[in-house]
Amino acid sequence: MPLRITVLGAGIFGLAAAWEFGRRGHRVRVLDPAPLLHEKAASTDLSKGLRHAYGEATALYAPLVREARAAWLGLEAQSGRRIFHQVGALHLATRLLAGSFEQRSLDGLRALGHPVEVWDAARCARALPGFDLEGIELGLHDPEAGWLDPPQALLALRAAALAQGCRFEAGAPALESVRGESDLVLLAAGAWLARLLPAAAPKLRLSRQHEALLAPGPSGRTGEGWPFWSLDLATLGFYGFPLHPSGHLKLACHRPGPDGDPDGDRGPVPEQARAVQEFLRRRIPGLNGLPDLGRSCFYTLCPDHAWIIDAVPGEPGLFVAGAGGGHAFKFGPVLGRLTASAALDGRTHPAFAWDRPASGLVV
Numbered sequence: 001m002p003l004r005i006t007v008l009g010a011g012i013f014g015l016a017a018a019w020e021f022g023r024r025g026h027r028v029r030v031l032d033p034a035p036l037l038h039e040k041a042a043s044t045d046l047s048k049g050l051r052h053a054y055g056e057a058t059a060l061y062a063p064l065v066r067e068a069r070a071a072w073l074g075l076e077a078q079s080g081r082r083i084f085h086q087v088g089a090l091h092l093a094t095r096l097l098a099g100s101f102e103q104r105s106l107d108g109l110r111a112l113g114h115p116v117e118v119w120d121a122a123r124c125a126r127a128l129p130g131f132d133l134e135g136i137e138l139g140l141h142d143p144e145a146g147w148l149d150p151p152q153a154l155l156a157l158r159a160a161a162l163a164q165g166c167r168f169e170a171g172a173p174a175l176e177s178v179r180g181e182s183d184l185v186l187l188a189a190g191a192w193l194a195r196l197l198p199a200a201a202p203k204l205r206l207s208r209q210h211e212a213l214l215a216p217g218p219s220g221r222t223g224e225g226w227p228f229w230s231l232d233l234a235t236l237g238f239y240g241f242p243l244h245p246s247g248h249l250k251l252a253c254h255r256p257g258p259d260g261d262p263d264g265d266r267g268p269v270p271e272q273a274r275a276v277q278e279f280l281r282r283r284i285p286g287l288n289g290l291p292d293l294g295r296s297c298f299y300t301l302c303p304d305h306a307w308i309i310d311a312v313p314g315e316p317g318l319f320v321a322g323a324g325g326g327h328a329f330k331f332g333p334v335l336g337r338l339t340a341s342a343a344l345d346g347r348t349h350p351a352f353a354w355d356r357p358a359s360g361l362v363v
C-alpha cells in the first residue's frame with residue numbers, strides 16, 4: 001500500500017530520500033520555499049570533494065563512499081550528466097604521525113582493500129605544480145576519489161525522482177498541517193532544521209564556513225590538472241580543488257568557524273578569509289593577491305560530525321535526515337537508502353541515530 005510521504009527540503013538529503021521513496025512505490029511530495037540550486041542551500045556549490053579517507057572513522061564511512069560513488073556513476077549513465085570527476089585525492093601531511101588523520105586513513109583503507117598509495121614529496125610536487133610543498137613529507141593518494149558537480153548531481157537526482165512520480169512544490173507550510181495530510185513526513189531542511197523541529201536544536205551547531213573562490217584569469221594555469229587535495233586535514237584543515245572548467249579555483253578550511261544564522265550575513269568570515277590569504281602566500285604563491293570572490297555557507301553539525309537519519313522520538317510518522325556537517329554531499333544516493341531504511345523498514349543505522357552514545361568521531 002503506497003504511503004503519502006512529504007519531504008520538507010530539497011537539498012541533497014531531501015532529493016535523495018524522495019528518489020528512494022519513489023523507487024519503492026510511494027506517493028512523494030517535496031516542498032521547499034526556494035527553487036533548486038538556490039545559493040543559501042549547503043548543497044548548492046561549485047564542487048564537492050569525494051574522498052574515502054576518513055581518519056579514525058574510515059571503517060564507518062569509506063564503504064559508504066564506495067557505495068555512493070558507484071551509485072553516482074549509475075546516475076551519470078542514467079541521466080547523461082557529468083556528475084563525478086575522478087581526479088584522485090592527495091591528502092598531504094607534514095608528517096605521517098601515528099594516530100594522525102592520514103595514518104589512520106591509510107590503515108583503514110588498506111584494511112578495506114581500497115587502493116591507496118603513499119607518495120613522497122617529489123611525487124606530490126609533480127601532481128601539484130605551483131604548490132609549495134616545503135616541510136611536507138608525503139601524501140596519501142586515493143586514485144578513486146575526486147570531485148562532484150553539485151548542480152549536475154542535484155538536477156539528475158530531481159529528474160530521477162520526477163521519473164518515479166515525485167511531485168515538487170514551492171512552499172514551507174506549517175508542520176502540523178503537513179502532518180495532517182501525510183502518512184510520513186521527512187524533515188530535510190538543512191540549516192533550518194531546528195526552526196522546524198526545536199527538539200533538534202540542542203543537538204546541532206550552525207558553523208559559518210568561508211569558501212574562497214579565486215579566478216586566475218585566462219593566463220593563469222595554477223590548479224590545472226590538480227587532484228582534490230588536503231593538508232593535515234584534521235589539524236590545519238585546508239583543502240582545495242583543481243581549476244574548475246568555469247575558470248575558478250576553490251579552497252577552504254575544514255575547521256569549524258563561528259556560529260551564525262542561515263538567513264544572516266553570507267559574506268566572507270573575516271578571520272577565515274585572512275587565514276586563506278596567509279595560506280596562499282605560503283603555499284600557492286601564484287594565486288596570492290587575487291581577489292577572493294568567495295562567500296560563506298553553513299555546516300549543520302552534531303558534536304561527532306555524524307548525521308541524524310532517524311525517527312523523532314515520541315512523534316509518530318516524523319523523521320529527520322540532516323546534520324550533514326561538512327561532508328555529507330558525496331554520499332547522496334546512500335543518504336536516500338539510509339533514510340528509506342530508517343523510515344520504512346525501522347532499521348536506523350546506529351551511527352546516525354537520534355540518540356547515540358557520544359563517539360568523538362570527527363571528520
Ligand SMILES: Cc1cc2nc3c(=O)[nH]c(=O)nc-3n(C[C@H](O)[C@H](O)[C@H](O)COP(=O)(O)OP(=O)(O)OC[C@H]3O[C@@H](n4cnc5c(N)ncnc54)[C@H](O)[C@@H]3O)c2cc1C
Nearest residue numbers: 009011012013041042043049189190324326327328329330
Ligand atoms: C562550505 C561547505 C563545504 C562543504 N564541502 C563538502 C564537500 O567537499 N564534500 C561533501 O561531501 N560535503 C561537503 N559539504 C557538506 C554538504 O554540502 C552538506 O552536508 C549538505 O549539502 C547538506 O544538505 P541538506 O540537504 O541537509 O541541506 P541544504 O542543501 O541546505 O538543503 C536544505 C533545504 O531545505 C530548505 N528549507 C528550509 N526551510 C524549509 C522549510 N520550512 N520547509 C521546507 N524546506 C525548507 C532550504 O531552502 C534548502 O533548499 C560542505 C558543506 C559546506 C557548508
